[in-house]
Amino acid sequence: MSQLKSQENKKGADDTATRILDAAEVLFAENGFAGTSARDITSSAGCNVASINYYFTGKDNLYKQVCKRRLNALRDFRINSINDYMAQSPEDISLEGLLYNFSRAFLAPLIEEASGRNVMKLMVREMLFPQLPANMVFEELILPMSTVLQDAMVKVCPGLGERQALWSIFSLVGQLLHTMHIQDMLSSNSGEKFSNPFEVSSAVDHIVAFTVAGVEALIA
Amino acid sequence: MSQLKSQENKKGADDTATRILDAAEVLFAENGFAGTSARDITSSAGCNVASINYYFTGKDNLYKQVCKRRLNALRDFRINSINDYMAQSPEDISLEGLLYNFSRAFLAPLIEEASGRNVMKLMVREMLFPQLPANMVFEELILPMSTVLQDAMVKVCPGLGERQALWSIFSLVGQLLHTMHIQDMLSSNSGEKFSNPFEVSSAVDHIVAFTVAGVEALIA
DNA sequence: AAAAGTATAAAACATTTGTTTGAAAAGTCA
DNA sequence: TGACTTTTCAAACAAATGTTTTATACTTTT
Numbered sequence: 414m415s416q417l418k419s420q421e422n423k424k425g426a427d428d429t430a431t432r433i434l435d436a437a438e439v440l441f442a443e444n445g446f447a448g449t450s451a452r453d454i455t456s457s458a459g460c461n462v463a464s465i466n467y468y469f470t471g472k473d474n475l476y477k478q479v480c481k482r483r484l485n486a487l488r489d490f491r492i493n494s495i496n497d498y499m500a501q502s503p504e505d506i507s508l509e510g511l512l513y514n515f516s517r518a519f520l521a522p523l524i525e526e527a528s529g530r531n532v533m534k535l536m537v538r539e540m541l542f543p544q545l546p547a548n549m550v551f552e553e554l555i556l557p558m559s560t561v562l563q564d565a566m567v568k569v570c571p572g573l574g575e576r577q578a579l580w581s582i583f584s585l586v587g588q589l590l591h592t593m594h595i596q597d598m599l600s601s602n603s604g605e606k607f608s609n610p611f612e613v614s615s616a617v618d619h620i621v622a623f624t625v626a627g628v629e630a631l632i633a
Numbered sequence: 634m635s636q637l638k639s640q641e642n643k644k645g646a647d648d649t650a651t652r653i654l655d656a657a658e659v660l661f662a663e664n665g666f667a668g669t670s671a672r673d674i675t676s677s678a679g680c681n682v683a684s685i686n687y688y689f690t691g692k693d694n695l696y697k698q699v700c701k702r703r704l705n706a707l708r709d710f711r712i713n714s715i716n717d718y719m720a721q722s723p724e725d726i727s728l729e730g731l732l733y734n735f736s737r738a739f740l741a742p743l744i745e746e747a748s749g750r751n752v753m754k755l756m757v758r759e760m761l762f763p764q765l766p767a768n769m770v771f772e773e774l775i776l777p778m779s780t781v782l783q784d785a786m787v788k789v790c791p792g793l794g795e796r797q798a799l800w801s802i803f804s805l806v807g808q809l810l811h812t813m814h815i816q817d818m819l820s821s822n823s824g825e826k827f828s829n830p831f832e833v834s835s836a837v838d839h840i841v842a843f844t845v846a847g848v849e850a851l852i853a
Numbered sequence: 854a855a856a857a858g859t860a861t862a863a864a865a866c867a868t869t870t871g872t873t874t875g876a877a878a879a880g881t882c883a
Numbered sequence: 884t885g886a887c888t889t890t891t892c893a894a895a896c897a898a899a900t901g902t903t904t905t906a907t908a909c910t911t912t913t
Contacts, residue, residue, distance in 0.1 A: 429890080445762065447668035451871060461892045466872060541757065541814055542665065551818050580839050587811025588804045594761055595803055598771050619800050626850030627843035649860080671901060681862045686902060688860095 430468040432458040437479050442534040446476055446544045480539055480549060483532050487522070488554045492561050494518035499565050508569050508628060512585060513621045515562060519589055524613055533593065572632045581628050588620045650688040652678040657699050662754040666696055666764045700759055700769060703752050707742070708774045712781050714738035719785050728789050728848060732805060733841045735782060739809055744833055753813065792852045801848050808840045 436458035440449040451472055455462045469475040498514045499506065522529030540550040559582050566578040573581075596616070656678035660669040671692055675682045689695040718734045719726065742749030760770040779802050786798040793801075816836070 445665055445667060447665060450869075452869085462871085463873080463892070464890090467890075472871065537761065540818075541761070548818065548821070555818075580836075581843070583812055583815055584808045584840065584843050587807040587809075589807075590811060591807025592803055598760075598768065598775075601768070616800075620804065622850060623801070623804050623847035626846045630842060630846030670899075672899085681860095682901085683862070683903080684860085692901065 429458070429460050429464055432460065433464060433468060433475070434479055434482060437475055438483075438535060439528075439531050441476060441479060442531040442538065445538060445542075477545060480535065480545065483535065484549065484553050487532070487536070488558055490521065491515070491518050491558050495561050495565050499568070506569060508566070509621060509625050511565055511569050512624055513617070516585070516589060516617045516621055519586070520593065520613060520617065523593065530597070537590065537594075566628075570628065570632065573628065577628075577631045581624065581631065584627060585620065585624045588623065589617075592616045592620065649678070649680050649684055652680065653684060653688060653695070654699055654702060657695055658703075658755060659748075659751050661696060661699055662751040662758065665758060665762075697765060700755065700765065703755065704769060704773050707752070707756070708778055710741065711735070711738050711778050715781050715785050719788070726789060728786070729841060729845050731785055731789050732844055733837070736805070736809060736837045736841055739806070740813070740833060740837065743813065750817070757810065757814075786848075790848065790852065793848065797848075797851045801844065801851065804847060805840070805844045808843065809837075812836045812840065 433454060437449070437454045440453055440457060443449075444453075451465050452462055454475075455464055458464075465472060465475055469478060495511075495515060495518075498511055517524070522532045536550060536554070539545065540555070543550070559579065562582055563575060563578045566581065567573055567575060570578070596613070653674060657669070657674045660673055660677060663669075664673075671685050672682055674695075675684055678684075685692060685695055689698060715731075715735060715738075718731055737744070742752045756770060756774070759765065760775070763770070779799065782802055783795060783798045786801065787793055787795060790798070816833070
């Protein structure tokens with residue numbers, strides 16, 4: 414019994430260190446690094462202020478760990494998703510299918526979990542206004558993900574150059590992120606200023622169709 | 634002589650209040666609201682800490698004024714740019730011309746001034762992670778701008794529905810912003826991980842061609 | 854030139870910040 | 884049980900925060 418509890422506490426969800434990570438993720442995503450105090454985090458996590466320096470060496474490292482925890486999982490999920498799609502028999506592969514599959518994987522955190530929005534917010538924040546040295550989000554997420562998708566697109570699209578593929582990826586990801594942000598705004602603004610029906614899946618449909626046409630125009 | 638200097642000081646560039654606004658704009662864009670201290674601002678502006686509370690009532694209001702100063706100018710410039718284009722004789726108007734014209738206007742701060750990047754960063758920051766109540770950027774920039782462009786697109790593109798036009802605008806703006814961000818990353822990352830040649834004007838060429846194809850696919 | 858008004862600055866204000874300390878509590882293992 | 888480690892917490896720390904005060908310089912007006 415006590416051994417079981419011990420094992421649970423090592424990795425369990427109510428482990429203090431994990432509770433701090435979870436609380437910090439929400440607050441960092443919402444209010445940024447400088448906008449979140451150590452006491453905000455620990456009071457939200459239900460523990461003492463000193464715990465941040467006990468489990469993590471300080472606020473800076475805590476932020477780093479919060480980012481790292483999600484970065485690898487996000488990257489692997491997206492890359493695996495691309496590779497899985499490309500592993501199909503060739504006649505089942507198409508540009509539209511590839512981009513649709515990738516877009517769903519890209520937005521998966523938003524679609525699946527409720528906490529997914531925090532993860533996305535945190536990543537976008539760290540991408541646009543990096544707090545960490547060495548541009549972790551770029552090196553460990555954007556660059557490897559783009560490279561894999563670039564190769565896949567070139568394979569699927571005969572006649573599409575590498576640079577054209579890369580720019581098309583920027584176009585696609587730009588649309589996905591921006592649509593996400595607009596949706597976020599609309600949901601916080603109660604008034605439906607734009608005729609609202611803004612669902613994730615229909616947005617993906619639009620963006621993929623839009624992008625396929627754009628890519629094909631590059632080849633022609 | 635003293636009268637001349639007085640007039641200069643009322644609106645001149647080395648007016649203390651203006652110097653504070655300028656310094657605050659750079660620092661807020663770079664480090665965010667919470668990440669910028671009052672002393673950071675005043676030491677950068679070359680004046681005393683108390684000046685923030687003398688000219689503006691406090692840090693909060695200063696931030697508000699920093700945003701307001703650019704918001705209206707940005708919105709008017711973009712909207713006027715659209716209206717100017719649409720005021721041409723009909724045979725000179727095309728979808729490609731409209732989108733190209735808009736894209737150049739959208740990125741104008743980046744293209745023209747060196748300080749333009751700060752303005753863009755500040756706006757993006759306030760759009761994604763608003764500090765101000767009432768979502769100023771959305772209400773006073775995105776919404777009016779989108780509405781005007783939406784009307785223009787529907788006029789230029791027979792058969793394009795209003796909602797399709799709006800989604801196309803999101804696609805276009807998403808690409809413009811994301812390209813800007815990627816470029817910003819590449820310029821800060823010394824290593825040229827992506828084969829670099831990433832110039833604003835060629836990026837706009839790609840994005841406009843890409844978007845025109847996307848829009849035409851919606852109509853067909 | 855004297856008076857009135859405006860602008861600047863140094864110092865002090867009370868809070869809040871991240872981090873450290875030292876001791877008490879809980880858990881582990883002989 | 885009793886020694887040992889790990890975890891938790893209240894309290895204290897110096898440094899930094901936004902803001903206010905008070906006095907001094909500068910400008911304008913009379």
